[in-house]
Amino acid sequence: MANQQHMLSRLKDLSQIPYIVTLDDDPVMARIIEETLGLKNFAFTQSEQLLECAGEMSPVGAFVDIHLKGECGLDIIPRLRALWPTTAIIVISGDESDTSISQALASGADDFVRKPISPAEVVARLRVRIEDLNDKNRMNLLKFxxxxxxxxxxxxxxxxxxxxxxxxxxxxxxxxxxxxxxxxxxxxxxxxxxxxxxxxxxxxxxxxxxxxxxxxxxxxxxxxxxxxxxxxxxxxxxxxAERTLLNDFDAKLKSTRKAKTTSY
Missing domain, CATH: 1.10.10.10 (Winged helix-like DNA-binding domain superfamily/Winged helix DNA-binding domain)
Structure with a gap:
């Protein structure tokens, strides 16, 4: 528990460094995705483990397997989407059915990649989804x-x-x-x-x-x-206070102009 809390506190400090998250009970898949993207990967094998940390994380991408041991990865996606509105969530699965794709997208995922994964496809899909989300967020986010x-x-x-x-x-x-x-x-x-x-x-x-x-x-x-x-x-x-400074500047500018006019 102490190590986990330390990791979470470090994640807040490293908020400007991009990283990804995987939820897959196959550790080999997590390593492949990390090496393919060249990004630090926080790998989880169970949904419960990920949810304990998700509130303090802000990954650029999350890869979620559908068929986990004793659970369905799709069940966690709505909660991840609520926590990570700007994260590209990509479902990965060896399931060939179109139903799995539609279920993944309906749950809140941004894309779907079939196993065995192609490194080039993983890179391309993540980049496209990040760009799409950035465009949407620029439209949906107002600042003042x-x-x-x-x-x-x-x-x-x-x-x-x-x-x-x-x-x-x-x-x-x-x-x-x-x-x-x-x-x-x-x-x-x-x-x-x-x-x-x-x-x-x-x-x-x-x-x-x-x-x-x-x-x-x-x-x-x-x-x-x-x-x-x-x-x-x-x-x-x-x-x-800023308005006062602007008014003072404007008054000085007008005074300078008036002085020049008078000198002529």
Whole structure:
């Protein structure tokens, strides 16, 4: 147990170094995949072992065998997908049936490789899936300061923690982030959240309250401001100080221009 805890703490320190994970009861397969990809491989033979560590890991790729001793590897994939939204999960199996492929993809896997594996195919499929996930994540991930909003998984995270929000709360944050610090009128927010459905201001105010509370839980840097009679805006806590510096700079620039004009 002590060795495992030490390994997990080291994984946090090595978060910028890419590595992979395999779940296969054949140790030879784990070595082949590691040598093929040239990446450190954390090999597991049982789902329970992997789940004990998965929460502290963030691999670039995970290879999961279907037929394990006494269990089915597909059963763990939904939990891995929830923990590793940016990891390419590839199922490996000697099963020839198309049903296995469809079951693997339905469970949340990104791809399927049949045994005996081809090293070239493993490399190619992992690279393609990593590129696909990166493209999707760029579309599904919004950032504002240290705040990250995952549109697909309905989560927000910051320097303090991570939370799951409702779909409308996520939509509210997304609209404010896309405004890039400009004020969004409440009528616009209601239209974006509820479409043509007529809702009261109280309905929007409840969502604003929940989002504001969530922001306080995940970040010390991002705030949701109400501009009376106008709308809402997302700002950094230090934004007023930065605005003062900009105003001072602008005033000095205008003063310099005026002095030059007068001298002429």
């Amino acid at each position: 300061g240290d705040l990250k909003v995952d549109l697909k998984h309905k989560t927000i995270s910051g320097g303090k923690s991570q939370l799951i929000l409702s779909a409308r709360e996520i939509d509210l944050l997304a609209e404010l982030i896309r405004a890039h610090g400009t004020i969004v009128p409440k009528d616009v927010l209601k239209r974006e959240l509820w479409g043509s459905l007529a809702v009261s201001d109280n309905a929007l105010d409840r969502k604003i309250f929940e989002v504001r509370r969530a922001l306080r839980e995940v970040s010390d840097n991002v705030e949701l401001h109400s501009i009376y009679g106008i709308g809402m805006v997302l700002r950094m806590r230090n934004q007023e």
